[in-house]
Amino acid sequence: MIRLHGIHKSYRTHFGEREVLAGVDCTFHRGEKVGILGRNGAGKTTLLRLIAGVEHPNRGHVERGMSVSWPLGFAGAMHYSITGADNARFIARIYGKPLAETVEYVESFAELGEYYRMPVRTYSSGMMMRLGFALSLAVEFDCYLVDEVIAVGDTRFGERCRQALAERRERSTLLLVSHIPETVRAFCTSAALLSDGRLTRYEDLDEAIAAYRAA
Amino acid sequence: MQVQLRVIGALTLRELGTRFGRDNLGYLWLFLEPALLGGSIGLIHHLIGHGLPGGLDVVTFWVIGYIPYYLLRGVVNRAPSAIVANQSLLYHRQVTLPDIIIARNLLEGAATFGAMVAFLLLFGVVTEEWPRDPALLVLGMGLMLGLAHGLALLIAVGSVYTELFERMVHLVTYLALPVTGAFFMVFWLPTELQRAALWIPTVHLFEMVRAGQYGAQVPTHYDMAYVAGWVACLNLLGMAGLRRARRDLVV
Known part of the structure; x- marks a missing residue:
């Protein structure tokens, strides 16, 4: 509640x-x-x-x-100068989730291809949104x-x-x-x-x- | 508490990644940076070649003054950007403002501490002068980190309300250099000036570091309780200020 x-x-x-x-x-x-x-x-x-x-x-x-999740939208919740995968690791660490599984789950859900291993600031807003959503699903x-x-x-x-x-x-x-x-x-x-x-x-x-x- | 440690750990790793990346020397820069600066300052004064009162080794004196100063300056100068640079991480409720600043400063502390140890080992081998009281030296560095951290908390609070700190902090750390006590010893000064200098908490800290290195070879003046008081006050005010600032912060 x-x-x-x-x-x-x-x-x-x-x-x-x-x-x-x-x-x-x-x-x-x-x-x-x-x-x-x-x-x-x-x-x-x-x-x-x-x-x-x-x-x-x-x-x-x-x-x-x-x-309660963070507000899912275009911005926020990630660090823009590190890669999507590093963001997944960061999220896993602060929410106490297994590292490897989280990284894998986010990769398969967000479908970012090789961008997953590039800094988030290079993403389009659609890609950022997908990463954010995948990260939040990984936390459950x-x-x-x-x-x-x-x-x-x-x-x-x-x-x-x-x-x-x-x-x-x-x-x-x-x-x-x-x-x-x-x-x-x-x-x-x-x-x-x-x-x-x-x-x-x-x-x-x-x-x-x-x-x-x-x- | 456990969550807090987890968060600080994660933030430290992330900070390490963003500041030093994974290219070429990567994390080594963490301690190469202060080491190179400290080493160059020491070398310049060695080459200029004027001696020091008390017959102290020139390079050692400048390096053990410069490295704690580097710690103070690094922590204070980076404080105004601490919150802005990590604002998006505040989307996670367990990430707090003190966590962000602690993580950054721990890293800065580890870097300068690593550089200090490397130099003291080097000086030990070359000049056969080992720190007389390593514990005192470490304590001096530790209190310096505590003092700088307290200042950083307060500057971070200020940065939420005004850009003034962002603009002024480099100027102030630069102008303050001569009075911090990094490059003079209290016993060099006339009595009147000694009393004035000992109002400044950093003066005590540099003297502690020197007392740790030289022992009784030179007279040193410091009051640990006085400095501890400063550290406690700055940190308490800073923490209280951050609580307030978090409420007013527009993320």
Whole structure:
């Protein structure tokens, strides 16, 4: 279970303090697949980063009753000046996973070919995304935090992500942020709407999508 | 605790990989760099050929002053970039800001320590002057690392809020060189100046290293408790500051 208690987050900008999240309270249970819908700039990515613990809220706190992945998207989680394989070794070390197996698993899932043994900064954004996703699957989290970019990515890999997540359906929880209702429909069983800094849960997917379109 | 050790180990290995790579001499540069710099400084002063008060060996004096200074400067100069360079790794919750800085500084410490040992062995064989009190010398180096680490923590905190440190730190370490105590001994100074110099914690550390090397051959002045106090204060403030900075950090 993941529980958000009164989460507030604001950033300092040139135009003064800008509040992104204005008191988010929510509970996500084990095994749920929740799509979080929101317009561009609604704070979806910020919410994911706070749940992951990459950044900290100004007020409120996040309670994590299971292991939670880092936010899966284009950037982050890897070191760009070392190779994909070295990143796999690094991840294996910090998460206490067997080295050789992890390196092998990531290699076969990410399908980077010879790029796997080249520095990550030489990768295209699609390749980086594949590496990031493969790394997170190798760690085997209870809950995956996914930014929509992964789902949209090139279709063949998108399909494999869907499959990998489906295989873990019973065990794993999924929180996916997106501004495209179709993406949410493809991955999730319930949804929430993020607007004006607040999050509203809907048990019914169609209801959430209708509310999103109306907003 | 176990997780922390695992993370620091992994970060150290990664740092080793990114700084020295796997090409040609690779990891050897880790200790060749300080060794070459220390050696050149020693050699230059040997060639210039002015003697030292107390009849100390010129090369030894400059090298055992320069290497701890290299440690201090290396750790402090690299501190402003520590967080920025590793920011993407903060995506992993178990990687903390202190871990990142500890890993970098352990590596820096190991490098300079390796260079120091190599030189002392060399001097021992060539001049038959072995360190009189190796434990004191090691302790001096260790406290230097602790002091530099504390400063590095505080500079890293500052780097989260302003770019000023990035811009100023090289200038400051350069200008501070004459007063750190790397290249003078306290007993060379008039009494008034001695008292002033002993306010500076690094002065004590260089004197400790010399006391470890020369023993009672020359008079040395240091107060271990005074330095330990500095180390403790800087580290505590630095750790507290980093806790705060982590909350404000935009990754």
